[in-house]
Amino acid sequence: MRLKRAAAAGGALALLAVMGACSENKGTDTSDDTTRVSTGSIATDPKDSMGPAAEVPGATKGGTFRIIRETKISHMDPQRVYSFAGLMNAPLYSRFLTTFKDDGSGKVTLVGDLAETPGKDVNGDCKVWEFTIKDGVKFEDGRAITSKEIAYGIARSFDPDLTGGPTYLQEWLADTPQYDTKWNFKANKSALPPGLSTPNDRTLKFEFAKPHCDLPFAASLPYTAPLPPDKDTGVNLDNAPFSSGPYKITKNQAGVETVLERNEHWDPKTDPVRHAYPDKIVWNFGPDAEAGANRVIADNGDDQTALAWNGVPSALVARVTGDAALKPRSVQGPTPSLWRLTINTKRVTDLAVRQALNYAIDRSGFIKAYGGEASARAVTTLLPPSTIGYEQYDAYPAGPTGNVDKAKELLAGKTPELVLGISDDSTELATQLKGNLEKAGFKITVKTIPTDAKLDEVGKKDNQWDLYTDQWAADWPSGAAILPVLFDGRTIKAENNSNTSYINDDAINAEFDRVLALPVTEQGKEWAKLDQRIMKELAPAVPLFVENGYYLHGSKVGGIFISSIFGYPSFVNVHVKQ
Structure with missing residues (x-):
């Protein structure tokens, strides 16, 4: 989802x-x-x-x-x-x-x-x-x-x-x-x-x-x-x-x-x-994330038996991590929610350009803009580490801050002009991405999208953006709830798409059918193989990070x-x- x-x-x-x-x-x-x-x-x-x-x-x-x-x-x-x-x-x-x-x-x-x-x-x-x-x-x-x-x-x-x-x-x-x-x-x-x-x-x-x-x-x-x-x-x-x-x-x-x-x-x-x-x-509803966290930090009355559902907001991370007394009352853990920079392949048709984006990305800078390591962990795979059968790989090894020289080599002197669509509440992320990618030779135009309309807008097949940030959390820890949902081209319709890369590759689609028909005991390793194949052959996205709770x-x-x-x-x- x-x-x-x-x-x-x-x-x-x-x-x-x-x-x-x-x-x-x-x-x-x-x-x-x-x-x-x-x-x-x-x-x-x-x-x-x-x-x-x-x-x-x-x-x-x-x-x-x-x-x-x-x-x-x-x-x-x-x-x-x-x-x-x-x-x-x-x-x-x-x-x-x-x-x-x-x-x-x-x-x-x-x-x-x-x-x-x-x-x-x-x-x-x-x-x-x-x-x-x-x-x-x-x-x-x-x-x-x-x-x-x-x-x-x-x-x-x-x-x-x-x-x-x-x-x-x-x-x-x-x-x-x-x-x-x-x-x-x-x-x-x-x-x-x-x-x-x-x-x-x-x-x-x-x-x-x-x-x-x-x-x-x-x-x-x-x-x-x-x-x-x-x-x-x-x-x-x-x-x-x-x-x-x-x-x-x-x-x-x-x-x-x-x-x-x-x-x-x-x-x-x-x-x-x-x-x-x-x-x-x-359930008590009303306080925003900061107010809820501050109530639990204060630990008075009924709040001694409470959890702040909205988590530790970025404004309080330094205070919470720096207070040893709060550590016994803190809970952290990885989530299945994986963020990626999605590439609209209907508009960015050159595979070399998509590969260059993968080499150029500065994940550490993006994570810092997102809220730091308390909030996110870098990934280079389409499947999050919580997936059954997960295998770590890096199709475009560029280190935590990216490899600008390798990206420029793939671009071969071209300066692709790309439109980045970003939620209007994520301008800091947009600034980081624009600066990062332009160092590698891209020319990035940022266009904001109303936050509450972003999913609908990027889900339209003929949308106006080349790049946009996406996230996906599987409904159960199997590649079946991730890869076919996000990259099976036969599901593409006029709007309300989950395949927002708009990839439609007959060979990959056939692989989805083959793996889905296997016994569950055999699927995990096959999804891991297909994860790598999609990234190496199609590069439909740049994996960024999984969220930490x-x-x-x-x-x-x-x-x-x-x-x-x-x-x-x-x-x-x-x-x-x-």
Whole structure:
């Protein structure tokens, strides 16, 4: 997903990959974990998908944990959740088909959540999948959760009125991006989309026209949350979701406060991930990033049990890093959000020019302008280090500050005139990029784009810019959720494009199809190879950096760590120190 961080198988399946260098973070109270080793797997033993989750040392039940955030969460309806705040909040009150066990040090394991396992590939071709639903999982009113309520939740995600959520399952079932024209939810509320069935109360079945080996990952997103049809209030479900998780929403005053209290019908014996230590979890909305951080720094009253969601703003980084007393209350970690300087290949058609841009880039200068090493870590790959199968490489080795001479050699005396599109709140980044690239022989014209319109504007196929900064955070740690999304030319349309390089290469497109049809156990290394091939043969972008998460919490908060999946604070281990 392209979002801006506030300053955006049965038992046969298994995979394991090492992805980069690092220090350890146990997810308790202190970490400086910006370069950790990440490993990923899909559980092969059904016991891994059962509860209760292993206890967090020293954690006890009780108290109220608070989250201070500047703006409200865009959606609470699980089928519409797709913001980072929503993705970290939804598991508190909703359960999904699958979920990730995350130990806070980069080790993740995909397990069954509502399902007994991460799914069964029935025929070994990734076209037919079955999930068996656990006994003992219940809604907030005590009724049992069955395959039928999960199927209904997925079916309602076809409703065009329920915008905002991911669309993988809908597109895969319909076998077209125009899924809502293939099956009409409003006209068929008592039925299910083609390819989705419930042979019995404990079995959910998917049948696809094409292989979708990443289904166990895709099923971890909130659109697989169950919902009884009689509790479907349409767009109003955003105001009062119906709980299947350890908490239920008891108060939701938009933009002011959201209160979650225990769901007494949640059974920890069925849950491999969640603990639900606090009695209450409260979101307080309003304070900006600096005000929220200052409240947590002061550590008074209720703020002793609070987290500043908007992180440590650049204006406070020096103060926070220089105060030893704040280190035990600081949490840092790498995120999957990778920034790149995207090259519009419809306008910059000369491969040598695109390669010269890669040699010219001064990553250290860009990171300094962005906020420094506390905020970012340089990368030279299209895949972030959190990706399963990640391999480090540098197709255009130029060092941290770039190689101007090599860039000029590739330009061979030419002085390409390029238009850089940049958000109107990122003028410092634009100044740095312009000065950097002009030293290498480019002539850069900067044109600002309104921040709230930038994604729409660069997503137009015939946009007016040669270069623009982009970021992408995968929905699960696989190259399947990154490379085809960003570089498959067959997806290019008039507007709303994720392939903002506008690359359309038949050989690369064919490779996407080949790798996507492989068993998940074999995909990781193939995505790593394809990452290098795309950069060397096409140079559609200049990888810049991955963001680092940097957060503060009060002195009575324990168990916070940076999610290895989404790069934001995880609440599964959070507890209030008594």
